[in-house]
Amino acid sequence: MSSSPAPDALLGPADVRELAAALGVRPTKQRGQNFVIDANTVRRIVRTAGVRPDDVVVEVGPGLGSLTLALLEVADRVTAVEIDDVLAAALPATVAARMPERADRFALVHSDAMRVTELPGPAPTALVANLPYNVAVPVLLHMLETFPSIERTLVMVQSEVADRLAAAPGSKVYGVPSVKANWYAEVKRAGAIGRNVFWPAPNVDSGLVSLVRRTEPLKTTAARRDVFAVVDAAFAQRRKTLRAALAGWAGSPAAAEAALVAAGVSPQARGEALTVEEFARIAEHAEHAKPAEHAENTANKEPGHQ
Numbered sequence: 001m002s003s004s005p006a007p008d009a010l011l012g013p014a015d016v017r018e019l020a021a022a023l024g025v026r027p028t029k030q031r032g033q034n035f036v037i038d039a040n041t042v043r044r045i046v047r048t049a050g051v052r053p054d055d056v057v058v059e060v061g062p063g064l065g066s067l068t069l070a071l072l073e074v075a076d077r078v079t080a081v082e083i084d085d086v087l088a089a090a091l092p093a094t095v096a097a098r099m100p101e102r103a104d105r106f107a108l109v110h111s112d113a114m115r116v117t118e119l120p121g122p123a124p125t126a127l128v129a130n131l132p133y134n135v136a137v138p139v140l141l142h143m144l145e146t147f148p149s150i151e152r153t154l155v156m157v158q159s160e161v162a163d164r165l166a167a168a169p170g171s172k173v174y175g176v177p178s179v180k181a182n183w184y185a186e187v188k189r190a191g192a193i194g195r196n197v198f199w200p201a202p203n204v205d206s207g208l209v210s211l212v213r214r215t216e217p218l219k220t221t222a223a224r225r226d227v228f229a230v231v232d233a234a235f236a237q238r239r240k241t242l243r244a245a246l247a248g249w250a251g252s253p254a255a256a257e258a259a260l261v262a263a264g265v266s267p268q269a270r271g272e273a274l275t276v277e278e279f280a281r282i283a284e285h286a287e288h289a290k291p292a293e294h295a296e297n298t299a300n301k302e303p304g305h306q
Contacts, residue, residue, distance in 0.1 A: 035064050053074065060143065069098060080109070114142050130156040131156065141180055145224070152210075155208070165187055165211075191208040
């Protein structure tokens, strides 16, 4: 491994503003752009993520490169996925200027993360990202599904989204993101991030979420898309009992009840009380219901409600 980078290689508040001004970049709400301006924060994120010297890290939405540089200090290599034309064009130069001895360890993919199906170089072992609030959950689920080699993930998201992702059954905020994230990984809150480390400062607090991929996939004979179809149906009408909420998915309330009873789940229960394993069991007993024709369409969509 090369000698460690100079202590001032990371971006501070003045560096971030200077870079943005030089590029004519004004952070947009549409893309949820809030740039991290505090070197201690990005180093803390890398530390909390447990990034190791042999890790191949994929970063989504690197922006001006604050977190990218901190990742490059530690990881074997970093691949950043950036959708913004201006930011994508500028990032390799920033890396080369501030960390020339690590520049050959960096790759940029100029693309929408939701459309990425392959990455250059070795398979990624970790995902570390400051995810734009409006697309955080779909992007996270897409990356976990597309790159099974990702063992550890740490994402910074809006605090409320962090709570939903890490929620346990029975919690008021337990919903679609909680169950789907749990399909892939053990999920937990991993800290809070204040507003003042961003420019511009957002109107919401941020939280870190750690996801450690299950060493063995969930034991079920049901396909992921079929399980996710049950989850989407259960939470589309979360106040209803599962007998009623799954009626559309099953074909009728009676068919839903038959599938639930066969799965050992009370037809009077509500989706927010079920574990991902129980949703999988319901999907396994879909033969008691009509085939879930809409499964393919709903598998990767995140309903607005949680």
